Amino acid sequence: MFPIYDVIVVGAGHAGCEAAHAAAAMGSKVLLCTMNMNTIAQMSCNPAMGGVAKGQIVREIDALGGLSGVISDKSMIQFRMLNRSKGPAMWSPRTQNDRMRFAEEWRLALEQNQNVDFWQEMISGLLVEAGRAVGVRTAIGIEIPAKSVVLTNGTFLNGVIHIGEKQFGGGRTGESAAKGITEQLIQLGFEAGRMKTGTPPRVDGRSLDYSKMEEQFGDENPEKFSYLDSTQPLLKQRSCWITYTNKEVHESLETGFDRSPMFNGRIQGLGPRYCPSIEDKINRFAERERHQIFVEPEGWDTVEIYVNGFSTSLPEDVQYKAIRLIPGFENAKMFRPGYAIEYDFFPPTQLKLTLETHHIENLYFAGQINGTTGYEEAASQGLVAGINASLKVQEKDPFILKRSDAYIGVLVDDLINKGTEEPYRMFTSRAEFRLLLRQDNADLRLTQLGHDIGLASDERKEKMLDKKSNTAKLINDLKQKKLSPHTINHGLNNIGTAAITEKISAEKLLKRPQIGIKELMTVDEELSQYLNKYSKDVLEQAEIQIKYDSYIDKEQQMVEKLSNMENYKIPLKFDFLSITALSNEGRQKLNKIRPETLGQASRISGVSPADLSILTVYLGR
Structure with missing residues (x-):
């Protein structure tokens, strides 16, 4: 079959x-x-x-x-x-x-x-x-x-x-x-x-009063995730909304704490620290009088709303009463209650x-x-x-x-x-x-x-190589392009940055905190025409690489220093338990996780610097 x-x-x-x-x-x-x-x-x-x-x-x-x-x-x-x-x-x-x-x-x-x-x-x-x-x-x-x-x-x-x-x-x-x-x-x-x-519970968007909430718009010029051209940026967007819980909401929720599976011991598993339930927030942050609620539409056409920030496993009647005390939710109709899952x-x-x-x-x-x-x-x-x-x-x-x-x-x-x-x-x-x-x-x-490895397409590779070569060319040209005081000082004054007294490269000018590519285009017409030939992502890439080049170089040097340990391979069947000089915890952790490199071994909790030195000696032998 x-x-x-x-x-x-x-x-x-x-x-x-x-x-x-x-x-x-x-x-x-x-x-x-x-x-x-x-x-x-x-x-x-x-x-x-x-x-x-x-x-x-x-x-x-x-x-x-x-x-x-x-x-x-x-x-x-x-x-x-x-x-x-x-x-x-x-x-x-x-x-x-x-x-x-x-x-x-x-x-x-x-x-x-x-x-x-x-x-x-x-x-x-x-x-x-x-x-x-x-x-x-x-x-x-x-x-x-x-x-x-x-x-x-x-x-x-x-x-x-x-x-x-x-x-x-x-x-x-x-x-x-x-x-x-x-x-x-x-x-x-x-x-x-x-x-x-x-x-959290899902609610009927038709039953909400958005005039009591803060509107959260999308970006004016929306971008995309993918580097491919398979989709076009959005021409229209749906707004999200922000509202807040209050003291009355918290008091209403607390009436159900004795029936909460989180507090009465029925839930044994640990939940996500950085996305706690609303009852967990109230319990852990008792000093806070309100918590943010994000009101998120589920799609273009549906009326269903996701109540982000109100995750809960309280009884459904407690959820319903409390959610109606949130500004804008006074007449909310619930599609389904929130729940916890182990x-x-x-x-x-x-x-x-x-x-x-x-x-x-x-x-x-x-x-x-x-x-x-x-x-x-x-x-x-x-x-x-x-x-x-x-x-x-x-x-x-x-x-x-x-x-x-x-x-x-x-x-x-x-x-x-x-x-x-x-x-x-x-x-x-x-x-x-x-x-x-x-x-x-x-x-x-x-x-x-x-x-x-045969996963990314030829199209992806070609786009990446074009971006890489165009960025390198642009950075080099900005280093070569010299700007004169009499042509750019008026523009620099308008931006609010110091005038120059002698010629300066466009690259050096771009390192100033007040100046980005957008500002650079306003100070010199010829330079503006040249920069407009490049795509937005190339301009952004060049600006970042120029502004942060010294910091990027420092991180790259750190990577190279650490790469020696990453390149030091540990044999697949290496017997960690036989090295009695290692600490007991170090032996146990190394044997359990079985690191493939010294670099990986160095990041295992419980493996000390002394253990690492001993391991290096034995591997050298």
């Missing part, structure tokens, strides 16, 4: 879709298994992509040849570049999306790939022979053979939904939990844990940097099964797992991104070496080289790597 697939992907959320697309685009024959074909790429939480650090991840996925950026562009209803008032390392793109169109575009994209097959059924177990994954078993007992398996089960593994004192099995509202896989993996020697996440995860220290498991060969984990939270984090892991599953089947070298290569590299490295006891979320502060890992240069950093 079934051929032997190169890769079977279990789960069709953000991680599963990227894994299936990547492996299939690289030439592998892929089977994507899902319990419901109608919920492929479902935006289970808020209808948005990107944000601080997350936007950088979406750009990186796109630069490598993934589809999250393209799909986001095709389905967005609003675009905003966050943190524009800060330096370029902090700029983060974010889209508000049409939930239904996002899922539809993903499904259509996958269906157009001849290497992707689909199977709708719960997967209840793995086929394992001699320590190697060789396929999956479905709930009705069908065995499907494969050379590798990628698990992207999201919140479905033994998922339990909580609404007040009610609790029932489910991986998402209205959908069944997945059973069998956790139990089998534990029998195979895996360590498992429980985590939780939550979602699910199984597997500590990611059990994985290699390729996201292949240590215990079972050719078995990969990606997404919330690894203890992360967020569409973007899941999608990037799916991409890495799909790429590496395909490469291993093709007997090619693995694909590993370093911390200095991408936020995706930081994410994977953090998970493998540090693990996580709460849902992991990416922030710019987690990256030590964030000036190098900007959202504007993801293509310059990663597209060649994506093209080398």
Whole structure:
């Protein structure tokens, strides 16, 4: 009935879709298994992509040849570049999306790939022979053979939904939990844990009074995620809105705390620290009289509204009374209540940097099964797992991104070496080289790597090379272009920056904090005409590289210093336990995580500098 697939992907959320697309685009024959074909790429939480650090991840996925950026562009209803008032390392793109169109575009994209097959059924177990994954078993007992398996089960593994004192099995509202896989993996020697996440109520937008809220517009000149020209920037956008809770809302919610599963002990799993429920906010930040609520439309045409900031698992009657005390929500009609969901995860220290498991060969984990939270984090892991599953089947070298290569590299490295006891979320502060890992240069950093493994298209590579060469030419020309006092001093005075007394290069002038490319165009007509020949992204790239060149050079020097340790390989079967000079904790951690390089070993919690020195000596021998 079934051929032997190169890769079977279990789960069709953000991680599963990227894994299936990547492996299939690289030439592998892929089977994507899902319990419901109608919920492929479902935006289970808020209808948005990107944000601080997350936007950088979406750009990186796109630069490598993934589809999250393209799909986001095709389905967005609003675009905003966050943190524009800060330096370029902090700029983060974010889209508000049409939930239904996002899922539809993903499904259509996958269906157009001849290497992707689909199977709708719960997967209840793995086929394992001699320590190697060789396929999956479905709930009705069908065995499907494969050379590798990628698990992207999201919140479905033994998922339990909580609404007040009610609790029932489910991986998402209205959908069944997945059973069998956790139990089998534990029998195979895996360590498992429980985590939780939550979602807010959805309401009828027709019942809200927007005059009592602050309107949040999209950018005046909206951009896109993807470096490709497959979509055009938005000509119209839908606004979001901001309102606030108040003392009355908090007091109303507190009446249900005795029935809250979070406070009465029914929920055991840890929730995301940086996206707490509304009852958690009230409890942890009792001194605050109000909390921000983002009112987000679910699409172009639907009236359904996502109440961002009001995630809760309180009883539905408590939710309903409290939400109607929020300004603008006095007559709100609820479509469905918020809920919390508990699910199984597997500590990611059990994985290699390729996201292949240590215990079972050719078995990969990606997404919330690894203890992360967020569409973007899941999608990037799916991409890495799909790429590496395909490469291993093709007997090619693995694909590993370093911390200095991408936020995706930081994410994977953090998970493998540090693990996580709460849902992991990416922030710019987690990256030590964030000036190098900007959202504007993801293509310059990663597209060649994506093209080398057969994922990024020729079109992507050509666009990247054009951008790179045009940026270099522009920077060189700005260094050569000399500007005279009598031609530019009037313009400099209008900008509010000091006049010059002798000729100065355009490049040196651009280093002034008051002057960007836009201002440079106003001080010299000839220069303005020349600059207008270049695209917006080339102008932006040149400006950033010129203004921050000394800082970029310093970070690059730090990367080169650390690269020596990253290049120092540790043999695959190195016996850490036999080195008695190592500390007990160091031996245990090294043996459990099994780092592949000295650099990776240095980042493992519990491995001391002394342990590292001893390990270096033994490796030298």
